[in-house]
Amino acid sequence: xxxxTQTPKFxxxxxxxxxxxxxxxxxxxxxxxxxxxxxxxGLRLIYYSASEGTTDKGExxxxxxxxxxxxxxxxxxxxxxxxxxTSVYFCASSELTWGxxxxxxxxxxxxxxx
Amino acid sequence: GENVEQxxxxxxxxxxxxxxxxxxxxxxxxxxxxxYKQELGKRPQLIxxxxxxxxxxxxxxxxxxxxxxxKHFSLHITETxxxxSAVYFCASAHTGGFxxxxxxxxxxxxxx
Numbered sequence: 001x002x003x004x005t006q007t008p009k010f011x012x013x014x015x016x017x018x019x020x021x022x023x024x025x026x027x028x029x030x031x032x033x034x035x036x037x038x039x040x041x042g043l044r045l046i047y048y049s050a051s052e053g054t055t056d057k058g059e060x061x062x063x064x065x066x067x068x069x070x071x072x073x074x075x076x077x078x079x080x081x082x083x084x085x086t087s088v089y090f091c092a093s094s095e096l097t098w099g100x101x102x103x104x105x106x107x108x109x110x111x112x113x114x
Numbered sequence: 115g116e117n118v119e120q121x122x123x124x125x126x127x128x129x130x131x132x133x134x135x136x137x138x139x140x141x142x143x144x145x146x147x148x149x150y151k152q153e154l155g156k157r158p159q160l161i162x163x164x165x166x167x168x169x170x171x172x173x174x175x176x177x178x179x180x181x182x183x184x185k186h187f188s189l190h191i192t193e194t195x196x197x198x199s200a201v202y203f204c205a206s207a208h209t210g211g212f213x214x215x216x217x218x219x220x221x222x223x224x225x226x
Contacts, residue, residue: 031212040123042203042218043158050212058213090157101146101207103214105157 001026006091006106013081013113021076021109023091031094032074033058033103034066036087043090049074050096081113116141120204120217128225133191135220137204140185144206147180147187148214152201161202162189194224 004025013019025032030051035043045058049068063085065077074093078085091106117140127133139147145166150158164171164178164187171178177190191198201221207214 035216040218042120043216045213045215048212056212096212101163101209101214102148102160103150103158105159107157 003027004091004093004104004106006089006109008109009107010110011112013078013111015082015113017081018077018079019081019111020078021089021091021111022073023075023106024073025091025093025104026072027093027095027104028071029093029095029104030071031096032068033092033094034064034074034076035090035092036060036085037090037108038087046076046089078111081111083113085111086113087111116144116206116213116215118204118206118215118217120220122220123218124221124223126223126225127194129194129196131194133194133198133222133224135189135202135204135222137187137189137206137217138185139187139206139215141206141208141215142185143208143210145209146207147178148205148207149178149189150203150205150216152203152219154200158203191222194222196224196226198222199224 007022033048034046047066052071089109092103119138148163151161152158180187201219204217
Protein backbone atom coordinates (compact mmCIF):
# COMPACT_ATOMS: atom_id res chain seq x y z
CA UNK A 1 0.00 0.00 0.00
CA UNK A 2 1.25 3.45 -0.92
CA UNK A 3 -0.81 5.13 1.86
CA UNK A 4 -1.41 8.82 1.06
CA THR A 5 0.31 10.25 -2.01
CA GLN A 6 0.54 13.88 -3.13
CA THR A 7 1.66 15.58 -6.31
CA PRO A 8 3.63 17.66 -6.98
CA LYS A 9 6.37 17.61 -4.31
CA PHE A 10 7.52 21.15 -5.12
CA UNK A 11 5.98 24.02 -7.04
CA UNK A 12 6.86 27.64 -7.71
CA UNK A 13 4.09 29.95 -8.90
CA UNK A 14 3.90 33.60 -9.82
CA UNK A 15 1.26 35.75 -8.13
CA UNK A 16 -2.06 35.30 -9.89
CA UNK A 17 -1.33 31.88 -11.37
CA UNK A 18 -3.55 28.91 -10.58
CA UNK A 19 -2.76 25.30 -9.77
CA UNK A 20 -4.26 22.14 -8.35
CA UNK A 21 -2.63 19.94 -5.71
CA UNK A 22 -3.56 16.29 -6.03
CA UNK A 23 -4.01 13.79 -3.20
CA UNK A 24 -4.94 10.11 -3.26
CA UNK A 25 -5.23 7.42 -0.58
CA UNK A 26 -5.48 3.67 -0.93
CA UNK A 27 -6.62 2.83 2.62
CA UNK A 28 -10.36 3.06 1.85
CA UNK A 29 -10.75 5.91 4.36
CA UNK A 30 -13.92 7.95 4.39
CA UNK A 31 -12.46 11.26 5.57
CA UNK A 32 -9.81 13.38 3.89
CA UNK A 33 -8.19 16.69 4.83
CA UNK A 34 -6.01 19.49 3.52
CA UNK A 35 -3.68 21.33 5.92
CA UNK A 36 -1.11 24.04 5.51
CA UNK A 37 1.98 24.21 7.71
CA UNK A 38 3.72 27.49 8.39
CA UNK A 39 6.60 28.06 10.84
CA UNK A 40 5.36 28.49 14.39
CA UNK A 41 1.71 27.95 13.44
CA GLY A 42 1.34 24.20 13.42
CA LEU A 43 -1.03 22.47 11.06
CA ARG A 44 -4.03 24.56 10.08
CA LEU A 45 -7.05 22.92 8.44
CA ILE A 46 -8.02 24.40 5.08
CA TYR A 47 -10.86 22.10 3.99
CA TYR A 48 -12.01 18.63 4.82
CA SER A 49 -14.28 15.98 3.35
CA ALA A 50 -16.05 13.84 5.93
CA SER A 51 -17.15 11.38 3.27
CA GLU A 52 -17.39 11.06 -0.49
CA GLY A 53 -19.67 13.78 -1.84
CA THR A 54 -19.24 16.25 1.02
CA THR A 55 -16.75 19.04 1.68
CA ASP A 56 -16.55 21.63 4.46
CA LYS A 57 -14.45 24.66 5.32
CA GLY A 58 -11.80 24.45 7.97
CA GLU A 59 -9.93 27.18 9.79
CA UNK A 60 -8.31 28.95 6.79
CA UNK A 61 -10.37 28.30 3.61
CA UNK A 62 -10.07 31.71 1.90
CA UNK A 63 -8.33 31.54 -1.48
CA UNK A 64 -8.80 27.78 -1.86
CA UNK A 65 -11.33 25.37 -3.34
CA UNK A 66 -11.51 21.59 -3.07
CA UNK A 67 -13.02 18.67 -4.94
CA UNK A 68 -13.65 15.19 -3.57
CA UNK A 69 -13.41 13.43 -6.89
CA UNK A 70 -14.20 9.97 -5.49
CA UNK A 71 -13.46 8.08 -2.29
CA UNK A 72 -9.74 7.93 -3.07
CA UNK A 73 -8.99 11.43 -4.35
CA UNK A 74 -9.24 14.91 -2.83
CA UNK A 75 -7.78 17.88 -4.69
CA UNK A 76 -6.98 21.43 -3.55
CA UNK A 77 -7.11 24.31 -6.03
CA UNK A 78 -5.57 27.77 -5.78
CA UNK A 79 -7.42 29.95 -8.30
CA UNK A 80 -5.20 33.03 -8.03
CA UNK A 81 -2.08 32.38 -5.99
CA UNK A 82 -0.82 35.01 -3.53
CA UNK A 83 2.53 35.20 -1.68
CA UNK A 84 0.62 34.55 1.59
CA UNK A 85 -0.11 31.06 0.26
CA THR A 86 3.56 30.14 0.32
CA SER A 87 3.53 27.14 2.62
CA VAL A 88 3.88 23.38 2.91
CA TYR A 89 0.60 21.63 2.15
CA PHE A 90 -0.28 18.26 3.63
CA CYS A 91 -3.13 16.01 2.66
CA ALA A 92 -4.35 13.47 5.22
CA SER A 93 -6.94 10.73 5.51
CA SER A 94 -8.64 9.01 8.41
CA GLU A 95 -11.21 6.32 9.10
CA LEU A 96 -12.66 8.09 12.15
CA THR A 97 -13.96 5.17 14.15
CA TRP A 98 -13.78 5.06 17.95
CA GLY A 99 -10.96 2.55 17.67
CA UNK A 100 -8.99 4.33 14.96
CA UNK A 101 -8.87 8.09 14.65
CA UNK A 102 -5.29 8.34 13.39
CA UNK A 103 -4.67 10.81 10.59
CA UNK A 104 -2.35 9.47 7.90
CA UNK A 105 -0.44 12.24 6.17
CA UNK A 106 0.95 12.49 2.68
CA UNK A 107 4.58 13.56 2.06
CA UNK A 108 3.62 17.22 1.53
CA UNK A 109 3.88 19.79 -1.26
CA UNK A 110 6.20 22.74 -0.80
CA UNK A 111 4.66 25.71 -2.61
CA UNK A 112 6.37 29.04 -3.17
CA UNK A 113 4.46 31.99 -4.62
CA UNK A 114 6.61 34.87 -5.87
CA GLY B 115 -13.44 28.85 18.57
CA GLU B 116 -11.68 25.60 19.33
CA ASN B 117 -8.05 26.08 20.26
CA VAL B 118 -5.06 24.06 21.46
CA GLU B 119 -2.15 25.87 23.09
CA GLN B 120 1.21 24.11 23.26
CA UNK B 121 4.32 24.92 25.33
CA UNK B 122 7.20 25.31 25.03
CA UNK B 123 7.78 26.18 21.39
CA UNK B 124 11.40 25.03 21.64
CA UNK B 125 12.97 22.57 24.07
CA UNK B 126 16.61 21.58 24.32
CA UNK B 127 17.69 18.67 26.54
CA UNK B 128 20.81 16.60 27.09
CA UNK B 129 20.74 13.01 25.89
CA UNK B 130 19.37 10.80 28.66
CA UNK B 131 17.32 13.56 30.27
CA UNK B 132 13.52 13.73 30.24
CA UNK B 133 11.43 16.07 28.11
CA UNK B 134 7.93 17.31 28.88
CA UNK B 135 5.59 19.11 26.48
CA UNK B 136 2.32 20.56 27.72
CA UNK B 137 -0.95 21.38 25.97
CA UNK B 138 -4.22 23.01 26.91
CA UNK B 139 -7.46 22.64 24.95
CA UNK B 140 -10.59 24.76 24.94
CA UNK B 141 -13.38 22.49 23.67
CA UNK B 142 -15.03 20.67 26.59
CA UNK B 143 -16.40 18.08 24.17
CA UNK B 144 -12.90 16.91 23.18
CA UNK B 145 -12.28 13.29 24.16
CA UNK B 146 -9.39 12.20 21.95
CA UNK B 147 -5.84 13.59 22.26
CA UNK B 148 -3.18 12.40 19.80
CA UNK B 149 0.49 13.33 19.61
CA TYR B 150 2.32 13.50 16.27
CA LYS B 151 6.05 13.55 15.61
CA GLN B 152 7.47 15.25 12.53
CA GLU B 153 11.10 14.71 11.65
CA LEU B 154 12.84 17.30 9.50
CA GLY B 155 11.43 17.29 5.96
CA LYS B 156 9.07 14.41 6.71
CA ARG B 157 5.34 14.01 7.26
CA PRO B 158 3.74 14.05 10.74
CA GLN B 159 3.19 10.58 12.19
CA LEU B 160 1.15 9.49 15.19
CA ILE B 161 3.29 8.34 18.11
CA UNK B 162 0.74 7.96 20.90
CA UNK B 163 -2.81 8.96 21.75
CA UNK B 164 -5.07 9.02 24.78
CA UNK B 165 -8.82 8.97 25.18
CA UNK B 166 -10.78 10.74 27.87
CA UNK B 167 -11.68 7.56 29.73
CA UNK B 168 -8.08 7.14 30.95
CA UNK B 169 -5.72 9.48 32.75
CA UNK B 170 -2.39 8.08 31.60
CA UNK B 171 -0.95 5.89 28.86
CA UNK B 172 2.59 4.61 28.36
CA UNK B 173 4.45 3.15 25.43
CA UNK B 174 8.08 2.35 26.23
CA UNK B 175 9.84 5.71 26.78
CA UNK B 176 6.78 7.80 25.94
CA UNK B 177 3.85 8.59 28.22
CA UNK B 178 0.87 10.89 28.00
CA UNK B 179 -1.21 12.23 30.87
CA UNK B 180 -4.63 13.86 30.73
CA UNK B 181 -6.36 16.11 33.25
CA UNK B 182 -9.88 16.64 31.92
CA UNK B 183 -10.89 18.95 34.74
CA UNK B 184 -8.09 21.38 33.94
CA LYS B 185 -8.21 20.64 30.17
CA HIS B 186 -4.49 19.86 30.20
CA PHE B 187 -2.56 17.00 28.63
CA SER B 188 1.17 16.36 28.45
CA LEU B 189 3.75 14.27 26.63
CA HIS B 190 6.64 12.84 28.62
CA ILE B 191 9.72 11.38 26.93
CA THR B 192 12.22 9.65 29.24
CA GLU B 193 15.85 8.73 28.50
CA THR B 194 15.88 10.97 25.44
CA UNK B 195 18.01 9.99 22.46
CA UNK B 196 19.26 12.06 19.49
CA UNK B 197 16.66 10.39 17.26
CA UNK B 198 13.93 11.94 19.42
CA SER B 199 14.91 15.32 17.93
CA ALA B 200 11.87 16.46 15.93
CA VAL B 201 8.80 18.69 16.07
CA TYR B 202 6.02 17.32 18.24
CA PHE B 203 2.38 18.34 17.80
CA CYS B 204 -0.40 17.83 20.29
CA ALA B 205 -4.00 17.80 19.07
CA SER B 206 -7.54 17.39 20.25
CA ALA B 207 -10.71 16.01 18.67
CA HIS B 208 -14.04 14.58 19.68
CA THR B 209 -15.42 11.34 18.38
CA GLY B 210 -18.63 12.97 17.19
CA GLY B 211 -16.79 15.33 14.88
CA PHE B 212 -14.49 15.22 11.87
CA UNK B 213 -11.90 17.84 12.72
CA UNK B 214 -8.65 17.58 14.65
CA UNK B 215 -7.24 20.79 16.11
CA UNK B 216 -3.45 20.92 16.29
CA UNK B 217 -1.18 22.87 18.60
CA UNK B 218 1.57 25.06 17.14
CA UNK B 219 4.27 22.45 17.75
CA UNK B 220 7.35 22.02 19.95
CA UNK B 221 10.78 21.71 18.40
CA UNK B 222 12.77 19.27 20.56
CA UNK B 223 16.57 19.17 20.34
CA UNK B 224 18.38 16.31 22.05
CA UNK B 225 22.07 17.05 22.45
CA UNK B 226 24.46 14.11 22.41
